[in-house]
Amino acid sequence: MAGLKSLLGENVEIRKVFCEKMCEIARRDGRLMYLDADLVGSSGMKPFLKEFPDRGIDVGIAEANMVGISAGLCLEGYIPFAHTFGIFASRRVFDQFFLAANYAKLNVKLVGSDPGVAATYNGGTHMPFEDVGLMRMIPGLVIVEPSDAASTAAFVDLLFEYYGSAYLRLHRKARPAVYSRDEKFEIGRSKTLADGGDVTLISLGSIMLEESLKAADILASDGIKATVIDALTVKPFDREMVIREAKKTGHIVTCENCNVVGGIAAEVASIITDEALPCRLGKIGVQDRFGQVGSLDYLIEDYELSARHIADKALEILK
Amino acid sequence: MSLTAEEKKTLVSFADKIRMYSLYCMARPGQGHVGGALSISEIVAYLYGREMRYNPKDPKWKDRDILIMSKGHAGPALYSALAIKGFFPESWLNTLNKGGTDLPSHCDRNHTPGIDMCTGSLGQGLSIACGVAIGARLSGSEKRVYCMIGDGETDEGQNWEAALFAPAHGLDNLIGMTDVNRLQLDGFVKDVLDLGDLEAKWRAFGWDVVRANGHDMDAISGAFESSHEKNGRPKMILFDTVKAKGMPRLENQGNCHHATLTIDEVKEIYNGEVPAWLD
Incomplete structure (x- = not known):
């Protein structure tokens, strides 16, 4: 018997699928914006910035500013996805995300990558174990952690359609496929x-x-x-x-x-x-x-x- | 275009009313952020009297200019201006900081018609204003984004992230204003954390900087007029002001950031005159 392990399919690079999904949404909806804090090379979003140079902003190593800019973009009706490593997305900008995005009832989708031990060789300074706990304390925040490429793509769609701030705990690298691309998910x-x-x-x-x-x-x-x-x-x-x-x-x-x-x-x-x-x-x-x-x-x-x-x-x- | 005598008279009278309303508004609960509300009465009067595009009947009007009051504790000055301009009934000014009020000590976009953002955790406003400015430009909107920060607030590092960002992205639809009242909660700015040459700092970051007397309507007008140039650079107006201006006991005093005050002493300042809305 193959066992449940057989549910794990081929490895798929999640950031590649994330980028494809973001580009797909951006092509059909002018409200999507992408922000990054000098980690575009890690997030795999270079193709997005190339195709949508006005709608992708690399703010530099300034995560607090990135979250503030994202909140400002919401005031003008845009839907920003802002990415940095999970440690910065949680510990470093907790007050900015708490107040400018959540307390203000705006629509910032904060993407924190390299969940927990996935930070491997970046080590203890870069290993978010506390992001889930911190984010759970924010009233009404939606927090998701997809488990493969297909679920990541599906939840990007769901978060884009949902009005309200959200935290996407994103695994960037290649991971086994679990779901088919047409699997349906719900927040x-x-x-x-x-x-x-x-x-x-x-x-x-x-x-x-x-x-x-x-x-x-x-x-x-x-x-x-x-x-x-x-x-x-x-x-x-x-x-x-x-x-x-x-x-x-x-x-x-x-x-x-x-x-x-x-x-x-x-x-x-x-x-x-x-x-x-x-x-x-x-x-x-x-x-x-x-x-x-x-x-x-x-x-x-x-x-x-x-x-x-x-x-x-x-x-x-x-x- | 410089102010006509008539325009100036109207704006000065609007500023006086904002200052009086702010004082009574805070005196009613007996305390408030007196200093930083009174220092910006003239600037707020100019913004809502001549500078900004807005519609009190449609506070969320898409093409309105946006004001991010980053020094969110100055709420009472803004609430007074908004009430006078008809965003909500003046009687609301009786409710500052009462449980369930729509006029909290710090600005809140989800409570007060005409307030564009939740502010009060200092240092965040300029980043938010950058986001609005980028978004407006992307949408092809002609709107301007105004952001008021305090000189003490300038201590916060996030301001300088935004200070780097705005010129790098050519945000000439962003007009920053610093209320240089020279005081922060713990005392004089130069004693708490000396900011040095603020004008040179903003200029070095790539902003067009003008300096103006924040209580002189002609000077305020000149500063704003010069900030409309579409030249690819954000603007910073450094307004020299007096903290708690109009309340002699607290003016320019180290303890004026947040203070107690009574209706009776405000009445004394205004020779017994009280606004019609006061309960």
Whole structure:
């Protein structure tokens, strides 16, 4: 049997698809703007700036200014997507994004790339573990983390159509395809990739989805049937899914590539207690630590994010 | 075009009214950001009396000029001008800072008709104004974008990111104004963090800079007239002002940024005259 791992298709470079989608929207809608803070070389958006020189702005290494400019563009009816690394998009411009975009009820789509350990060789200074927690504190903000190229393209469309500020946690590099290009997504709705009755793995982002699917295979070899959920939206979180899964399996493991303090673990725990659900919760994620430099494999192992760690956590709460 | 005697008289009287309304508006709750509201009464009067294009009946009119009051604590001066011009009833001026009010201490676009942005976290306004200026140019709009910052606010580094950006992108539809009242919350600007030669700094960043007396209507008029040139450069007008001007007890005093004040002492300043809207 091929197992759930077979759901992981060929690697597709996500930034290439992101750029193609942005160009596609820009061709049909004059409101789309793209801003970057000296990371166009990383974001893969050079083709956009070439095709739309007036609608792509590289502001230089000035993230606060970029968010302010984005807010100003909203006042003139434009829909700006502003990209920088996740650490700058969250920690560095938190007040600008909080006030000029969100408090002001404007329409800034902030794109933070290299989620968590994906920052690999840029190391601890560049490794956003806290962006999810920080962003969750902003009232009404939509936060999404697609898990492959197709879901990234779909969520760019959804965020463009949605009025309101949003945070897109973007994996730039090549990652396994999970969804077909015509898969339909909704803000606030998760996807169920495997349905098993013993334990539910709620995963966020590409890296953790791959590990979760592999973990489900490990569990299957022990005769344990796992449901694997791709959360996709951090806020508004798919509350109905949590209630359903808590009632169905009574055992949930959250799997996230960010600090569990403020992450989806906190969200799921809150739903379980709010609804007084009889459910055990295991939390896979960064256990309140700083980032560090290393290969992706090393970091996944060191922060205990691997399929083996997920499977062990599931077994632990199933005891 | 310089001001006619009649125009000047009208503008001065508008400024006096803004100052009086601002004082009563803050005296009613008993406190407020007195200094920085009173220092810009004449400038605000000129903006809404002669300079800006707007429509009180349609505050969101697409082609209006935009004002980003980056020193958002100067709300009461702006609210007074907007009320006088009919954006909302003057009676609203009784509600400053009351729970549920549409006139909060710091400007809020989602509450007050005629306010274009939420401001108050200092240093952000000029970046926002850059975004409006880029957007307006891209849309082919002739609108101008005005942004008022404080001299103390200039401490914030984000201003200088915007200062680099605007000339690099040729934003000549952006008119910056600095309220050089020489004071910030903790005291005199030169003592807290000396800004040095502000004029030379803005010029070095590539802005067209003029300096004017911010309480002299002819000087204000001249400064704005000279800022309309479409020459590929943003404009910065440094207005020399007196913080808390019009309230002798606080004028140019280190404690005037935020102060308590009573209706009675404002009445004394105006020889008992009170605005009709005062509850």
